[in-house]
Amino acid sequence: MIKIAFYDTKPYDIPAFEEYGKQKGIEFKYFESRLSEDTAYLAKGFDGVCVFVNDVVDKKVIDILYSLGIKLLLLRCAGFNNVDVKAAFGKIHIYRVPAYSPYSVAEHAISLLCTCNRRIHKAYNRTRDYNFSLNELTGYDLHDKYIGVVGTGKIGKIFIKICQGFGMHVLAYDKYPDYNLSDVEYVELDELFKRSDFISLHCPLTEENKHMIDKRSIDLMKKGVGIINTSRGALINATDLLKGIKTRKIGFVCLDVYEEEGDIFYSDKSGHILDDDTLRNLLSMPNVLLTSHQAFLTHEALNNIADTTTNNIISFFNNDVLDTEVCYRCGNQENCKKKRKEKCF
Ligand code: NAD
Numbered sequence: 400m401i402k403i404a405f406y407d408t409k410p411y412d413i414p415a416f417e418e419y420g421k422q423k424g425i426e427f428k429y430f431e432s433r434l435s436e437d438t439a440y441l442a443k444g445f446d447g448v449c450v451f452v453n454d455v456v457d458k459k460v461i462d463i464l465y466s467l468g469i470k471l472l473l474l475r476c477a478g479f480n481n482v483d484v485k486a487a488f489g490k491i492h493i494y495r496v497p498a499y500s501p502y503s504v505a506e507h508a509i510s511l512l513c514t515c516n517r518r519i520h521k522a523y524n525r526t527r528d529y530n531f532s533l534n535e536l537t538g539y540d541l542h543d544k545y546i547g548v549v550g551t552g553k554i555g556k557i558f559i560k561i562c563q564g565f566g567m568h569v570l571a572y573d574k575y576p577d578y579n580l581s582d583v584e585y586v587e588l589d590e591l592f593k594r595s596d597f598i599s600l601h602c603p604l605t606e607e608n609k610h611m612i613d614k615r616s617i618d619l620m621k622k623g624v625g626i627i628n629t630s631r632g633a634l635i636n637a638t639d640l641l642k643g644i645k646t647r648k649i650g651f652v653c654l655d656v657y658e659e660e661g662d663i664f665y666s667d668k669s670g671h672i673l674d675d676d677t678l679r680n681l682l683s684m685p686n687v688l689l690t691s692h693q694a695f696l697t698h699e700a701l702n703n704i705a706d707t708t709t710n711n712i713i714s715f716f717n718n719d720v721l722d723t724e725v726c727y728r729c730g731n732q733e734n735c736k737k738k739r740k741e742k743c744f
Contacts (some may be wrong), residue, residue: 401425401712403473404445405561406434406454409665411696412475415546415705423709439463447471447712451693452478453661458486460553465490475704479725488727489744494711495723499555500700507694508599508629511653515688516541516597516625539596542566547595549588549611550602550630552578558599559583570595574601592616597625604631612636615644623650629694632658637677642686651686655694664691718742 401424405416405588408429428445430436434454442448443462448471450456456472460492461483464472473481474495487493501700514520517538525532546562549553551573559569559580569583576585588611592598599618602608612626613636626649628635637658641648657664659675681687714721720740727743736743 401447401716402445402448403427403447403449404442405429405449406432406438407451411701415509415698415701416708419424419702419705424504427710429489434460434595435465436460439531440467442469443467445469447473447715449475449708451489452476452481453665454481456482456487458665468639471712473708474725475708482725484725484727485729488729492715493725493727494708494721495725496704496707496711499695499703499707500697501553501557501702502633503697504554504629504694505561505601507655507690508554508558508601508699509561511629511655511688511690512597512625513541513600514626515651515653515686520688522686544568544596545570545594547572547591547598548583549591549598549600550575551580551583552601554603554629556580558601587615589619590698592619593621595624597627598633599627600632602630604633609633610636610639612640613663614639614642615647615698620648622648624648625651625653629655632656632660637681641680644681646688647680649686651688652681652684653688654681655690656692657689657698660692668707672710 405412406687408431411584413429420427427449430438430441431514432441434450434456436459439460439733440463446467448464450472459499461716470491472493473489474493477495477497480494481494482493484493497668517537522536529562543567545569546565547570548559549572551559551571559571562569570591571583572588573583573585574592578585586594609636617639633660640652644652657678659678661677663675711721712725720742724737724743726737731744
């Protein structure tokens with residue numbers, strides 16, 4: 400039986416991992432703690448460790464794990480910005496789940512848009528309090544409106560199809576446009592900002608697009624614009640966003656991600672005073688809807704994450720070469736083993 404130490408466990412992680420683990424001869428030990436220097440020693444005696452987006456996998460942690468004989472680290476997510484891949488090179492093999500359900504995120508984005516546009520979140524609270532007034536609940540028809548989609552990859556494409564079902568016109572911006580998409584008008588980013596009634600972000604966070612929504616771009620937007628971000632928090636400058644809401648330039652904001660979410664999201668802070676003034680101010684606005692990085696959270700996505708992760712484990716012990724292994728930035732670009740479909744080390 401292969402034994403894996405599973406960090407930062409949440410109750411919703413366990414059923415799918417138990418099911419796929421049993422099928423493939425893998426035993427998981429579930430730890431609530433996140434992986435860090437302090438908790439790395441819990442992995443003693445295991446064959447590998449499994450982590451999520453907020454576990455710390457820096458050089459120190461990697462060295463501790465390696466000293467314990469760990470040679471396998473599994474990310475049960477797509478991103479790996481929390482892992483020092485260079486430090487892992489030559490020591491610990493790292494695998495991820497590049498895609499688990501683009502539908503989950505696209506459907507969450509459209510749910511947020513519909514909820515905020517039609518003030519469903521306000522109506523829900525009112526009627527529970529026997530307040531049946533409709534004042535301030537007026538929304539807009541989505542039909543015939545312009546939706547601006549930034550990033551037309553797996554999630555963006557599904558989001559576009561859903562919007563087209565509503566009869567919306569689609570403006571899009573992507574560094575690498577897909578001109579095979581029908582009824583999509585690719586435009587420059589500034590033009591998208593100027594012409595869109597609603598803007599939804601579906602691109603990765605890179606050094607060049609950090610704070611792509613800031614004072615400058617908000618100034619370009621239509622008055623009353625609705626902004627939806629299910630991608631990465633740092634795509635938006637939250638302070639400028641707040642100003643845009645206060646000046647009534649922005650009609651509504653839907654966020655599933657927030658730049659400083661690291662120590663806040665995924666946990667119950669209801670008994671605490673929130674130190675983050677910007678987040679507290681955003682949450683106090685009637686036209687801001689925030690979910691706690693939950694866009695991925697469907698049964699299908701959780702099953703796909705468990706299926707791919709357990710396949711990664713089996714393939715590692717079979718010594719297979721997998722596309723799901725990360726690039727370690729080893730610096731040997733001319734002679735890249737990964738490109739040659741060989742094991743990096
Ligand atoms: P993808 O790789 O299929 O598509 C990303 C698209 O963005 C590509 O077409 C790419 O060319 C484009 N792109 C890259 N850099 C860009 C830039 N600077 N400006 C505009 N476009 C750019 O990825 P995906 O599966 O569609 O995921 C999109 C994003 O969704 C991810 O990067 C991630 O940040 C986010 N995501 C969020 C959740 C969640 O739970 N909230 C879950 C999964 C993914």
